[in-house]
Amino acid sequence: MRAFREAVEAGDLDGVEALLAEDVVFTSPVVFKPYEGKAITAAILGAVVKVFEDFRYVSELSSEDGRDHALVFATRVGERALDGCDFIHLDESGLIDRLMVMVRPLSGAQALAAAMGARFEQIAKEAEARAASASSAQGF
Secondary structure, three states: HHHHHHHHHHHHHHHHHHHHHHHEEEEEOOOOOOOEEEHHHHHHHHHHHHHHEEEHHHEEEEEOOEEEEEEEEEEEOEEEEEEEEEEEEEOOOEEEEEEEEEEHHHHHHHHHHHHHHHHHHHHHHHHHHHHHHHHOOOOO
């Protein structure tokens, strides 16, 4: 999971997106229904990079088969400190097909929800543009 971690820590959103499967499922810590697809997941992650301040991974756990990973992080949203974890599953080709994020404490999750909610119209537009770009690149 080194490539994902290094891309996130470097703010390399293209590098992060390249590691996502087309059918990736992203489960947010603040929204009930998971998001499906590479375009929306990449757009959400792009916004998260702007919302999280002083982000750093503090530990990493991996399954024996190398397909499941947990990346523990610390960050801030405004004045609220958060601890969290990215739970990642890799498909057979080594791409991320499931990404679930959990954060604590509740006040930090609420700050995250408010900050992301304020950006969600832009996130949706970016996801639509990414999906259209991917479709045209594939000749559709």
